[in-house]
Amino acid sequence: VQVxxxxxxxxxxxxxxxxxxxxxxYTGRRYCMGWFRQAPGKERxxxxxxxxxxxxxxxxxxxxxxxxxxxxxxxxxxxxxxxxKPEDTGMYxxxxxxxxxxxxxxxxxxxxxxxxxxxxxxxxx
Numbered sequence: 079v080q081v082x083x084x085x086x087x088x089x090x091x092x093x094x095x096x097x098x099x100x101x102x103x104y105t106g107r108r109y110c111m112g113w114f115r116q117a118p119g120k121e122r123x124x125x126x127x128x129x130x131x132x133x134x135x136x137x138x139x140x141x142x143x144x145x146x147x148x149x150x151x152x153x154x155x156x157x158x159x160x161x162x163k164p165e166d167t168g169m170y171x172x173x174x175x176x177x178x179x180x181x182x183x184x185x186x187x188x189x190x191x192x193x194x195x196x197x198x199x200x201x202x203x
Contacts, residue, residue: 079103079192081111081155081172086197093162095199099155099172110179111148111155114188115199117168124186125170126157127179135185139165162201169196 085097097113108130116122126136126146134146145158155172173190 079109079174081174081192081194083170083172083194083197086170086199088200088202089162091163091201091203093201094158094160095162097157097159097170097172097197097199099157099194101153101155101172101174104153109174109176110190111146112173112175112179112186112190113144113146113155113157114171114173114190115166115168116171116196117165120168122171122188124188127185128155129179133180135180137186159199162199164201164203167199167201170199171196 080103081099081101083099110129112127113125114122115125124137128134128146143161148155172194174192175190179185
């Protein structure tokens with residue numbers, strides 16, 4: 079499975095960005111897809127995940143501001159980010175996992191097996 083992110087950039091606080099993640103290499107198996115981020119000097123954290131059935135889970139810091147979605151026909155994952163804050167700055171990663179994440183103790187844990195290279199998001203005040 080390969081995933082490639084795009085759509086990062088620089089934006090002022092209060093602005094919006096939309097990230098995309100193109101996935102390939104599926105063998106027909108269903109995957110949970112997720113967005114993660116990592117700021118300089120900090121650990122990677124879960125932003126949002128979407129299961130194969132469309133159910134979602136968000137990190138507390140982005141709840142109500144970010145929306146994760148996917149287009150199964152295009153094998154593409156999205157992250158719509160609104161009301162961006164400087165603390166949202168970081169490298170954003172797309173990831174895929176064949177497991178059903180909501181069955182795990184920590185669904186947003188960054189222990190997915192497949193990762194992209196990341197796309198930078200910078201929010202200025």
